[in-house]
Amino acid sequence: MSLSEDERLNLLHQASILDTPPTEEFDAIVRLACSVFDMPMALVSFVDGDRQWFKAEHGLFLKETPREHSFCSHIVQTKSPLVVENADKDSRFSGNTFVRERSVRFYAGVPLSEGETCYGSFCVLDTKNRRFGDRDIEQLRSLARVVVGLIREHRQQSLLREQQRELELKQARFEQTERSAKVGGFEMDLSTGTIIWSDQIYRTVGLPVGKRMTSEEVIGCYAPEERESVRRRIGDVLNGSGAGIDREYRIVTPEGEERWIRVVSDIERLNGEPSRLFGIVQDVSEKVRYEQRLLQAANVDSLTGLANRAAYNAHMERLTAADAPSIGLLLIDVDRLKQVNDILGHATGDLLLKGVASRLDERLGKRGKVFRLGGDEFSVVLDAPASVRRMGSLARHLIEYIGRPLQVAGSTINPTITVGGAISEGMMDAATLSQNADFALYHAKETRRGSYVHYEPSLRSRIARRIQIVREVEAALTEHRMVPHYQPIVGSADGQVWAFEALVRMQRPDGSIVSAAQFHEAFTDPSVTHHITTRMLEQVAVDIRSWIDRGLEFGRVGLNISASDFMRGDLETRIVAAFASRGIPLDKLVLEVTETVFLQGLEDTVATTLQRLRKKGLTVALDDFGTGYASLTHLRSLPVDIIKIDKSFIDTMLVDESSLAIVELVLNLARKLDMKVTAEGVESHRQAMCLLEMGCNTLQGYLFAKPMGRERVGEYLCARKTSVTEKADRPQEEPRLLG
Template sequence: MSLTEDERLNLLYEASILDTPPTTEFDAIVRLACNIFNMPMALVSFVDEQRQWFKAQQGFTLKEASREHSFCGHVVETGLPLVVEDAGKDSRFWENTFVNECSVQFYAGVPLLEGETCYGSFCVLDTKTRRFGDRDLEQLRNLASVVVGLIREHRQQSQLKEQQRELELKQARFEQTERSAKVGGFEMDLSTGTIIWSDQIYRTVGLPVGKRMTSEEVIGCYAPEERDGVRRRIRGLLNGSEIGVDKEYRIITPEGEERWIRVVSDIEHLHGEPKRLFGIVQDVSEKVRYEQRLLQAANADPLTGLANRAAYNAHMERLTATDAASIGLLLVDVDRLKQVNDILGHATGDLLLKGVASRLDERLGKRGKVFRLGGDEFSVVLDAPANARVMRSLARHLIEYIGRPLEVAGSTINPTITVGGAISEGEMDAATLSQNADFALYHAKETRRGSYVQYEPSLRSRIAHRIQIVREVELALTEHRMVPHYQPIVSCADGQVWAFEALVRMQRPDGSVVSAAQFHEAFTDSSVSHHITTCMLDHVATDICKWMDRGLSFGRVGINVSASDFMRGDLESRIVGAFASRGIPLDKLVLEVTETVFLQGLEDTVATTLQRLRKRGLAVALDDFGTGYASLTHLRSLPVDIIKIDKSFIDTMLVDESSLAIVELVLNLARKLDMKVTAEGVESHRQAMCLLEMGCTTLQGYLFNKPMDREHVGSYLSASKPHCTEISGESRTGLLLFG
C-alpha cells in the first residue's frame, strides 16, 4: 500500500534534513554525478508541500524552487524515474523555473526512495538536449542509493542527538526530583543494637513497613558482594572503632530487583562514648543506571555492541599499568569492506561488520575481549599470558571461522580478515604494543592479505624500506622514469619471434636502470601499482605504433596487470583508450595475469573484464603458473589463452623429477584445453631441447635475449635468424632454436 502525500511529508520532516547546512558528502555526490555523466548541473532535491529544496547542487545558485511544474515534483508524484531529453518540446515543463531561468533543456532524475518513502529526486541537468540510455539511468539509480544512505545516516545522527538531549533533560529532571525527594531516616542504638527505620527505607528495600530488623536482616538487604563489608562496619560501630559514612551500595529486593542506595550517617556521642548511629538512606538507582548508560554509550560501539576504541585504550592502559605478563594483542582488518559498501551498499557493509563482530566475540569466548576500533578494524586482547604459538593458532582459527559463508541482506558473502599480532615484552607501554601489532597488520595487508603476521623487530625496518621504495617509485612516475624493456618470446614451430613481454624498469637519476625485482614492494601499494600499469600501457602503445609504422613483425606484446587494476573497474577503458587512440588493434596485446589476482576475492570481476577484452581480440596469459593455490580451478573457470610455466620449474626440471612431471602435466593439459604454453626462464640449450621434445609452444628466457629497451627491439628483429638444431644426431622437423 503506497503512502499518502501527508504520510510522505511527515516522514520527510522526521528525517530532519530540510533547511540544514551543506555537507561535504552530499556536495561530493553531485560533483561525482556531473563528472560521470559529463553534465554541468546536478541536484539532490527534497520536495515538500510547496517547494523543492536543494541539499546539494552543482551548477546552480538557487537554494530552492517552486514545486509547481517542477521535474523533481513529477518524480515524487509518480515515484518513477524521469528523463526529459528536450524540455522545449515537453508542454508539461514549459513553465518550469529551470527551463525559463536557467535555460535547462535536458533532465534525468530518479526518486530518492527508502522503502515506500520518496524524499525527493537525484538528478542531472544540461542546457542542451541529449540522449540518456538505460545504462546511464542505472548508474544514476546507483548514485541515488548512495544519497539515500547519506539521508539514513543523517537521520540516525539526528536521532542520536535527540536521544542525547533527552538524556540530558532526564538528568536535569532527576536532579530536580532528587533535591525535593523525601529520603528515609534510620538510627541504631549502639548499646543494644536496636535498629529503627522510617517508612521510606522499608519501601526502598522492598520490605513490609514496620518489620523489626536485626543486624543480620539489614545485612541481607545488601547485594552479596557488599555484605562482608557491611558486617565488618556494624561490628566496628558496636565496638566503637568505626565512624560515620557517605557511600553508595548495591542492594537486592526480596523480588530480586537490583537497586542502589546512598547511605549518609554519623555517630552521636554521650559523655565521650558512641551512643547512637543515625543517618539517611536515599534511593539513587535512577542516577546510577543513568551513569551506567552514559558509560556504556561512551565505551560501546553503536553498530556492533562491542567495546569501542575508548574502552580499548582504557583497557590497555590498565593492563600495562599492572605489569601484566605477556599481553597478547591481535589487530583484525576486514578485507574488501569498501567493495561491499560500493557494490552492495553501506547497509550491507554494516551487516557484514556486525556478522564479523559476532563471530569474533563468539569464537574468542572467555579467552579475551574484542573491541571495535572503528571502520573495518577490530582488536582482540587476550586475558591469559600469551606466546607466539598460542597467538598464531588463535589467529588462524579466527581467520578460518570468520571466512565461512555469511548470509547478509539476501547475499552470500565469504568474509576474509587479515590479522597482525604482537606480545608485550618487559615494561612495554600500551602505545608501543599497539604500534607493534599495527606494524604486523600493515605488513600482512601489504604482503599476505587474508593471513596472519606476528610482529618481529625487523618489521619496522622492512616497512620503512617499503615506504622508501614506494616514494622512489612515485617520484620516478612523476619524473617519467618508469619505462618498459622488452624480452622476446620465440615460437617453437619456426623459431621466429612470436611476441615480446613488456617488463617495467625504473631509470634512476644517475642513468642506471633497475629491474622490477628491486622495487617489487611498491606493487603492494594499490595506487602506485595502478599508475605503473597506466604508464606501461601508454609506453607500450606508443612503441607498438612506431614498430607498425616501420613494418616490423613483432607478433604481440604482453603487459602485466595486478589486482588493483581490476579493483578500480577501469582496466578495460584504460586499455582501449591507450590503444584505440593510436589506431592499434587489441590483437597486438597479451594481458598477463598471475594467479594471485584471482585469489583476492575478485574472480568474477577479473573473469568478466578479461572476457570482454578477449572479444576485442586481446589474448590472456596466466603468468607464473603453478605457484598459486588453485591453478586447475582457474584454468576451468577463467578465460585464458596462454599458460606461462613459472621459471622455478624450468630451472629444476632437468635435475628434479617432480618439476619435470609438473611441466609435462601442464603441457598435456594445455593441449587438451587448446591453449598455448610459454616456458619462462629458459637459459640453456638442454632446457630448450627438452621443452621442444615435450611439445612446448613458445619459449622465453636469457637463452634468446635479456629484456631490451625500445631502441634495440628493431635491430634485434632484423638480426634474428633461426637455424636448425639437431637432437641426438637427428634433424627433427619443427625443432628450431636461436643460436
C-alpha cells in the first residue's frame, strides 16, 4: 500500500532532518560519489512540499531549489531510479534550473527510501552527456543505502536529543514543583543504611544540597522533643517491625529557625523482607503557622491578649475530664464599665479593660490562668488544688490591687471589681462549676458590689427567690399594681404636716398590699428599678395634682431615687415631663437619695443632676444618713438640703450613748450647714420629746402614721389639722409634742 503525499511529507518532517546544519557524514558521501563516478556534482536531496532541499551537495553550491521541474521530484513520484543522459534534449527537464543555470546535461539518481517512505534522492550530475549502466545504478543504490542509514541514525539521535530535552524539562518542572510545593523525595536502603534525599529536602532542613546523611544526622534535624520517636521509628523499620507513616513533625534548622514538615513514607518489601524505606517530605510551616494564627484568633481575646471564652470552655472541659482535684474558679465583673463608656467613651472603656486584664495577669502569676469571657467579665482558673481560705485571700488581694488608681487616656480611674468564686466537688462538670461561681458573682453584685462572695448551696435558693420576686414585680408593673403609699413627716414643734414620703407598694392580684421590704431584691435589677421610679413619678404627680385641686395642704412629697436612675442619664427629663405636663411646680418634690448611690462611683453625675434640679425648685434629702462609709464627705460635696437620720440610731439613742451622741452630732452639724433634719422611725413619745429638745426639725414614724393609700391622705390631713387646732387652743404650762 503506497503512501499519500501528505503521509510522505509528514514522515519526512518527523525525520527532523530538513533545514539542519551540514554534517561531515553526509558531506563525505557526496564527495565519495563524485570520486566513484568521476562526476563534478553530487547531491543528497530531500523533496519537500514545494522545494527540494539539499542535506549535502558537492559542486553545485545551492541549498535548495523549487520542486517544480526538478529531477528528484520524478524519483519521489515513481520511487524508481532516474537516468537522464542528455537533459538539454529531454522535454521533461529542459527548463530545469540545473539545466538552464548550471548547464547540467547528465543526471542519475536513486530513491532514498525507508519502507514505503521516499524522502528524496541520492544523485550525481555532470555538465556533459554521459552513459550510466546497470552496474553504475547498483553502485549508486549502495551509496544511497548508506545515506538512508545516516538518515535513520540522524532521526534516532534527534529522538534521543528530544527525549533528553523532555527529560531535562521534566526534571526542571519536577524541581520547580518541588520548590513550589516544598516537597522532596527520600529513600533509605535498609540493607546498607544509605540515605538519598532530593535537593528540596536539603533546602527544607537547611543543610547543603548533596551532604551525605546518616540516620543520626537525619534524627538531628528534628526538634528535641521529636527525636526519640523518630529514632524508634527508624529502628522499627530496620528490624522489620515498622510501617509507613503520615504525620507532622517540628524541626529546627542549623540557624535555629523553627519549621514543620509532613512525612509520608512506605516500605518496599522483596520476598517478604523490607528492603527500602521511601517517601516524601513536605514543608508545611506556612500551613501550621496559619493554623496557629487561626487557633490564636479563635482562642485569644483581641483587645486584652488574654485567652477568650472558647479557650476557657476548652480549658475547663480538659480539667474536669482529667478529674483534676478541687478546681478553683473565680468569676470577675468590672464594675461601672457602662458608665465609663457612656461618660468617657468606649476607647477609654477599652483601655480600662486592658489595664484590669494586665493587672489580673500580673498579680495572678503562675497560680492560674486568666481569661476574658467578654464585655466586663473575666475568669481565673487556679492551677493548684483550691481551698476556700486561699481563694478568698486571693480574691481580696485582686480586688485591692485592681482598685489602685489607673491613668487612662488622661483621666484617673479607680477600677473596682466584684468577684464570685466556687470550688469543684466530686465529679462536678465544668458547666456546674461555672454556674456555681456565676451564682456567687451574681449575689455579690446584687448585695455586696466591690467584694468577694464564695458559693454556698443556699445561694441557689436565694437567687431563685430573687428571680421569682423580680418576675412578680415585673408583672405588677405591667398590670399597674405598683402603687405609692404616703407616710407623713411632721413638724416636731407644732405637729403640722410638713411633707409626705411616697413609698412604693405592690398590690397583689387578691388586693393585699406588700411592703417594699418584702420585694427589696427586685431593686437590685436596674431595669426594674428604672421602671418603678417612672411609675412612681407618674402616680405621685397625679396625686399631687389632685391634692392641689382639692386645696389640701400637704407640703411636699419625697420620692426615693436609686443609682440606676442616675445611670440612665434621663432622670431630669422624666421628672420634668411628669410634673410639667400637669402644671406642678418642682418645689413640691423632694428627691431622697441614699449614700449607696454615691458609693457606685457616680458622685459627679449625681451631683450635677441634682444641682440642675435644685435650680428648678426641687429639694434634695440625704436618706438613711449615718449608715454609709463617707457621710461627712458627701455633705461637703453634694447639693443636699435635708438630712434624714437613719432609724437605727433613733431606735437605740435612748439606751445607747454612742447613738445619742451621733444624733446630737448630726443635728449640730446640720445647724452649722443650714440644713434641715428629719428623724426617721420615731415610734414613741419619749423619742419624739428627746429629738424636740435636741432641736430636730421634723419627725417621721409610726408614732404619727403608717404609710397610707392616696385615698386616705385627704382624710388624714383633715383629721390632723383638726387635732392640731384643738390642742393649740388648750392652755398648756409648757411646750410639748403635738401628736
